[in-house]
Amino acid sequence: RKEVEQDPGPFNVPEGATVAFNCTYSNSASQSFFWYRQDCRKEPKLLMSVYSSGNEDGRFTAQLNRASQYISLLIRDSKLSDSATYLCVVNHQGSARQLTFGSGTQLTVLP
């Protein structure tokens, strides 16, 4: 079983739609959670951290459910520029700032 599992998609949605991605992690000792974004043939970049109480950054909302070991990302009012792969990322080592990456969920926003 992978440590971080995501639905690979692809998710194809029209502009303006709301789309949600889910992620599960297997290590209950995981401490920190993030969503990274990776554009095609580019490097990953931090999109947002995920806090226990849930957090929002503009059109993006991240939620964490520690009991179910589940993380979600909601994108409202999708833009063409949101087309990318979204990586769910977890830290469980607690040292050296090591991160474990999911394999990503591909999103295409259609005009």
Added chain:
Amino acid sequence: NAGVTQTPKFRVLKTGQSMTLLCAQDMNHEYMYWYRQDPGMGLRLIHYSVGEGTTAKGEVPDGYNVSRLKKQNFLLGLESAAPSQTSVYFCASSSAPYEQYFGPGTRLTVT
């Protein structure tokens, strides 16, 4: 600032050849990482460094060696390349907790 740079961007090797990938960062970060990214596998940590002169193994270290003689540089070596090492290699650095800055990647093909 250039951020994180990687050299070369592309390389084709024959089985058994050796090469070194260079990563450089100008952000004065203590932590540096080497990942490989394969389709469906996500990013996997090869080796990492918590400071100048230190290195440690990650999830998939076999067949690779690293060195960090200067704080700003992290080198990844392949002593005898194998087709299984065909991948995209990303270097990253970090200072702020868990936000890693990635280089643009090196696409390596081993024939």
